[in-house]
Amino acid sequence: MSLRIENLSKSFDGGTSVLDDVSLTVAEGEFVALLGPSGSGKTTLLNAISGLLSPDRGRILLDGEDITHLPAGKRRFGMVFQSYALFRHMSVAQNVEFGLRVLKGAERPSKSARRARVAELLDLIEMGDLGDRYPAQLSGGQQQRVAMARALAIDPRLLLLDEPFSALDAQVRQTLRASVRELQRKVGVAAILVTHDQTEAFAIADRVAVMNEGLIDQIGSPEELRAAPATPFVRSFLEAGT
Amino acid sequence: MRRPLLIALAMLFAFAVIVLPVAAIFTRAFAEGAGVWLSAITAPETRAAIWLTILTALIVLPINIVFGLCAAWAIARFRFPGRRALLILIEIPFAISPIVAGLCFLLVYGAYGPVGAALQPYGLQLMFNLTGIVLVSLFVTCPFVVREVLPVLAVTGEDEERAALTLGASGWQIFSYVTFPNITWPLLYGAILATARAIGEFGAVSVVSGAIRGQTMTLPLQIELLYNDYNTTGAFAAATVLALLALVTLILRGLIAAFHPARGATS
Numbered sequence: 001m002s003l004r005i006e007n008l009s010k011s012f013d014g015g016t017s018v019l020d021d022v023s024l025t026v027a028e029g030e031f032v033a034l035l036g037p038s039g040s041g042k043t044t045l046l047n048a049i050s051g052l053l054s055p056d057r058g059r060i061l062l063d064g065e066d067i068t069h070l071p072a073g074k075r076r077f078g079m080v081f082q083s084y085a086l087f088r089h090m091s092v093a094q095n096v097e098f099g100l101r102v103l104k105g106a107e108r109p110s111k112s113a114r115r116a117r118v119a120e121l122l123d124l125i126e127m128g129d130l131g132d133r134y135p136a137q138l139s140g141g142q143q144q145r146v147a148m149a150r151a152l153a154i155d156p157r158l159l160l161l162d163e164p165f166s167a168l169d170a171q172v173r174q175t176l177r178a179s180v181r182e183l184q185r186k187v188g189v190a191a192i193l194v195t196h197d198q199t200e201a202f203a204i205a206d207r208v209a210v211m212n213e214g215l216i217d218q219i220g221s222p223e224e225l226r227a228a229p230a231t232p233f234v235r236s237f238l239e240a241g242t
Numbered sequence: 243m244r245r246p247l248l249i250a251l252a253m254l255f256a257f258a259v260i261v262l263p264v265a266a267i268f269t270r271a272f273a274e275g276a277g278v279w280l281s282a283i284t285a286p287e288t289r290a291a292i293w294l295t296i297l298t299a300l301i302v303l304p305i306n307i308v309f310g311l312c313a314a315w316a317i318a319r320f321r322f323p324g325r326r327a328l329l330i331l332i333e334i335p336f337a338i339s340p341i342v343a344g345l346c347f348l349l350v351y352g353a354y355g356p357v358g359a360a361l362q363p364y365g366l367q368l369m370f371n372l373t374g375i376v377l378v379s380l381f382v383t384c385p386f387v388v389r390e391v392l393p394v395l396a397v398t399g400e401d402e403e404r405a406a407l408t409l410g411a412s413g414w415q416i417f418s419y420v421t422f423p424n425i426t427w428p429l430l431y432g433a434i435l436a437t438a439r440a441i442g443e444f445g446a447v448s449v450v451s452g453a454i455r456g457q458t459m460t461l462p463l464q465i466e467l468l469y470n471d472y473n474t475t476g477a478f479a480a481a482t483v484l485a486l487l488a489l490v491t492l493i494l495r496g497l498i499a500a501f502h503p504a505r506g507a508t509s
Contacts, residue, residue: 051408052404052407072407073407073408073410073411073412076410077408078408079404079405081401081404081405083401085401085402085404085405086402086405087402087405087406087419087420088398088424089424098406098411098419099410102406102410102411102412102415102419150405150409151409154409154410160408
């Protein structure tokens with residue numbers, strides 16, 4: 001699945017523009033990072049893509065289909081939140097199963113099929129024997145992996161990651177970064193990651209979009225950005241991060 | 243040296259203010275034997291009062307739960323004009339003396355009030371009957387559920403709800419699978435507090451009840467009536483029923499506090 005964003009704009013009441021005519025394409029299987037300081041509009045852009053926020057102007061196309069006004073629940077995008085947002089009163093297995101359990105009618109897999117899918121996903125995140133645990137009993141890294149498995153359970157058309165590593169300590173962060181990238185490759189789904197951490201963006205993404213005050217200042221591979229920063233902002237932001 | 247003194251003081255206070263009076267109710271009620279006590283609480287008027295009190299609580303409880311959930315949800319999840327005002331309005335019953343509340347209802351819904359007068363031609367009377375008692379009971383109990391649920395709702399679950407939304411859950415599925423399990427305990431707790439208050443309410447109910455013997459007397463009103471009739475045994479016997487009802491809610495409250503899942507690591 002490829003995503004195409006055309007001239008997306010959003011301003012909040014009071015007129016402050018948080019997204020200003022943003023365009024971006026994400027190719028099939030590609031991993032793109034939205035990099036910028038807080039307030040740059042990267043989270044707003046992610047929320048617009050997920051459908052949690054509706055843009056004022058512009059279009060979002062998924063394989064050519066206009067999904068700008070499709071409700072979030074109908075987009076089938078897997079999302080991993082900064083807080084992980086695991087359902088605290090459900091076990092790990094129930095968390096992962098949730099997206100399948102809420103399907104309606106014929107779309108909903110049988111109980112045994114759901115269970116098999118959950119087992120498969122728990123193996124994928126190497127937590128096969130922890131299905132009965134509750135979120136509060138897991139480490140931060142484990143919670144993050146469960147959030148990942150839950151997002152993948154719905155066989156997402158696109159993976160959206162909102163600062164998924166920011167609550168983890170440095171060492172765990174590096175390991176998980178690699179494993180998230182590996183999972184994404186294995187599943188073959190395109191992914192968009194929001195981060196304020198330049199090292200992280202460069203380590204994980206095929207292409208990085210540097211955002212500043214509601215605009216994408218520059219987009220390119222880490223090598224391209226490093227070799228030729230397009231604006232003074234990109235230059236100073238990348239320098240500050242190294 | 244100070245610690246035993248403080249503990250002794252607290253114990254003495256609790257004994258003088260709580261234990262002694264409650265014990266006195268039971269001693270006095272059973273002074274003439276259990277048989278007299280039994281016939282006192284099964285007297286037709288007292289039985290009617292017990293039933294009316296329970297009926298009122300049973301009507302008030304579900305309305306409180308539904309209203310409390312809606313209000314807490316709206317305040318916690320949405321920003322709308324009048325949100326702050328709603329928040330303050332819900333607290334008002336705590337600040338107003340119940341007897342004043344009763345008078346306010348009489349002024350508005352009584353036969354000479356704007357709403358009461360408008361309904362009169364249709365033969366609808368709101369005061370001096372069950373409707374009036376339920377209305378004022380709703381007034382005095384409406385803050386409880388909101389106050390217990392709102393703080394929990396405000397700090398938990400918004401991200402969980404968003405996650406559920408992106409996973410394809412419908413509004414109702416989000417509420418029943420994700421939101422509701424997070425607030426079950428505070429909801430139950432608030433409902434019990436509200437019920438205890440509804441059962442024990444005297445002031446507001448006394449204004450709108452009309453005091454028709456055997457018909458619109460709730461248990462607290464009946465106790466006062468019996469007492470004023472110099473039927474002390476009857477009054478104290480009825481008081482034991484009220485005390486027992488209160489005890490039940492107290493025990494439920496304690497059980498909920500003990501099993502509150504927020505205290506443990508797992509739910």
